[in-house]
Amino acid sequence: MSTSREPVGVIGTGYVGLVTAAGFAELGSDVWCVDIDAAKVERLRAGEAPIYEPGLEQLLERNAGRLHFSTELAGALEHARLLFVAVGTPPTHSGDADLSAVHAVVDAIPAAEDRALVMKSTVPCGTGATLQRVFDEQGKGALAYVSCPEFLKEGSALEDFLEPDRVVVGDDGGWAGDAVVELYAPLGAPLVRTDVASAEMVKLASNAFLATKISFINEIANVCEETGADVVEVARGMGLDARIGSKFLQAGIGFGGSCFPKDVDALKQLAGNSGYHFQLLTSVIEVNELQKRRVIGKLQKHLGSLARKRVALLGLAFKPETDDMREASSLVLSARLNADGAIVSAYDPVAEEQARRLVSGITFADSALAAVEGADAVVLVTEWKEFLELDFSRVAEAMAGNLLIDGRNALDPRRVREAGLLYEGVGRGSVAAPGGAAGVAGAHAATVAPEHADARTVEAT
Ligand SMILES: NC(=O)c1ccc[n+]([C@@H]2O[C@H](COP(=O)([O-])OP(=O)(O)OC[C@H]3O[C@@H](n4cnc5c(N)ncnc54)[C@H](O)[C@@H]3O)[C@@H](O)[C@H]2O)c1
Numbered sequence: 001m002s003t004s005r006e007p008v009g010v011i012g013t014g015y016v017g018l019v020t021a022a023g024f025a026e027l028g029s030d031v032w033c034v035d036i037d038a039a040k041v042e043r044l045r046a047g048e049a050p051i052y053e054p055g056l057e058q059l060l061e062r063n064a065g066r067l068h069f070s071t072e073l074a075g076a077l078e079h080a081r082l083l084f085v086a087v088g089t090p091p092t093h094s095g096d097a098d099l100s101a102v103h104a105v106v107d108a109i110p111a112a113e114d115r116a117l118v119m120k121s122t123v124p125c126g127t128g129a130t131l132q133r134v135f136d137e138q139g140k141g142a143l144a145y146v147s148c149p150e151f152l153k154e155g156s157a158l159e160d161f162l163e164p165d166r167v168v169v170g171d172d173g174g175w176a177g178d179a180v181v182e183l184y185a186p187l188g189a190p191l192v193r194t195d196v197a198s199a200e201m202v203k204l205a206s207n208a209f210l211a212t213k214i215s216f217i218n219e220i221a222n223v224c225e226e227t228g229a230d231v232v233e234v235a236r237g238m239g240l241d242a243r244i245g246s247k248f249l250q251a252g253i254g255f256g257g258s259c260f261p262k263d264v265d266a267l268k269q270l271a272g273n274s275g276y277h278f279q280l281l282t283s284v285i286e287v288n289e290l291q292k293r294r295v296i297g298k299l300q301k302h303l304g305s306l307a308r309k310r311v312a313l314l315g316l317a318f319k320p321e322t323d324d325m326r327e328a329s330s331l332v333l334s335a336r337l338n339a340d341g342a343i344v345s346a347y348d349p350v351a352e353e354q355a356r357r358l359v360s361g362i363t364f365a366d367s368a369l370a371a372v373e374g375a376d377a378v379v380l381v382t383e384w385k386e387f388l389e390l391d392f393s394r395v396a397e398a399m400a401g402n403l404l405i406d407g408r409n410a411l412d413p414r415r416v417r418e419a420g421l422l423y424e425g426v427g428r429g430s431v432a433a434p435g436g437a438a439g440v441a442g443a444h445a446a447t448v449a450p451e452h453a454d455a456r457t458v459e460a461t
Pocket residue numbers: 011012013014015016017034035036037040086087088089101104105120121122123150151152153154258259461
């Protein structure tokens with residue numbers, strides 16, 4: 001199928017690359033996708049989405065005629081001027097971003113005057129300048145370079161691509177930046193056209209700020225547990241202040257995912273490398289790590305030693321509507337439970353396949369009710385919609401004990417308690433228990449507003 005829109009190449013077809021490819025195809029471009037993972041390319045050619053992302057499979061199918069998948073760069077080089085790079089930049093042991101996949105792509109791209117490398121991967125500030133020096137050293141100085149960081153969130157990635165809050169394009173003002181701006185123009189999003197280093201920093205600073213907001217409200221939640229306040233009420237009151245806003249202000253058992261932990265660490269490390277100690281981000285990371293472990297303390301408070309206790313985890317993915325298990329809180333939680341000798345069962349609607357590769361020592365159940373069968377305690381780890389709609393009377397009947405820890409403050413405590421379960425959320429010290437008794441962690445009785453039933457947690461990317 002031919003099109004008047006600029007054809008593009010996308011190198012790396014993971015969460016970002018595939019969504020970017022499907023999005024540009026939807027806007028009318030032919031997209032030449034390249035990935036070194038032959039099995040992934042095979043699945044994509046067969047019309048299968050190798051990741052779970054709502055609406056992705058349908059979008060790939062609808063635009064199948066415009067999407068081309070290969071393990072070779074040749075097609076992208078032949079047909080596209082703009083080569084979007086969306087390879088992984090995972091953390092190294094030092095906390096720096098591992099740029100080896102980015103460098104592999106740079107090394108593979110031949111010299112050409114009318115080609116540009118457009119960086120979608122999240123890279124440290126200064127990477128663009130380094131890569132341009134590498135181009136020069138390799139005799140490829142005519143290649144253009146554009147930083148175009150990606151802000152999509154897994155679970156709503158297509159929507160985020162098609163209706164972005166902003167598009168950031170960092171370049172030296174040449175043809176390539178203009179062409180990228182043109183590609184995104186139909187979306188009508190506010191444009192931030194800036195220099196490469198600033199574009200790179202916009203991405204890192206945005207993720208670091210959102211992570212800071214989450215760690216902040218988690219610390220407020222921990223103080224609420226000591227003082228009898230309800231963090232859901234506190235966040236509601238704070239969030240209505242337009243200067244603060246209600247997003248990323250939901251307390252829970254910590255942020256995870258492939259972006260926040262690594263990007264916060266990478267920015268802290270980047271600052272450290274240039275001689276600046278980023279005190280605030282050091283705390284944000286530490287608070288998050290401790291937050292994941294607080295569930296263990298709550299379980300011990302009610303069950304004593306966890307040895308041979310049966311604990312069911314509802315949800316494993318780092319957030320709902322994704323199968324991504326990278327840095328998920330469930331990884332730390334299940335490992336800690338195993339270390340304490342607990343018998344762990346778990347159910348996740350879509351992340352089991354990914355989880356099996358990363359988690360050992362737990363039993364995977366086929367449904368939420370099967371997971372809670374015989375459990376002494378249940379922990380809501382990921383707020384999938386189906387868990388919010390559970391019949392808690394049936395949960396109570398299936399369990400051996402009665403403790404439910406709502407790690408995402410996503411459930412209606414009244415509904416859980418009416419089913420005969422002992423509810424404990426995060427920072428909900430004053431949420432009333434049946435008969436007017438205070439919640440387990442607090443002293444003051446209060447009524448739970450119905451809107452709390454819909455409280456959602458981490459909206460991390
Ligand atoms: N996942 C998100 O929500 C998100 C959001 C914004 C930005 N980002 C950033 O985007 C980048 C990609 O993230 P992701 O989650 O899509 O990663 P991913 O691991 O899902 O996908 C990366 C893909 O790149 C492929 N790849 C690796 N080396 C390659 C090479 N030399 N040539 C071709 N393909 C290669 C891998 O096989 C894989 O399919 C990262 O820098 C990440 O920080 C991610």
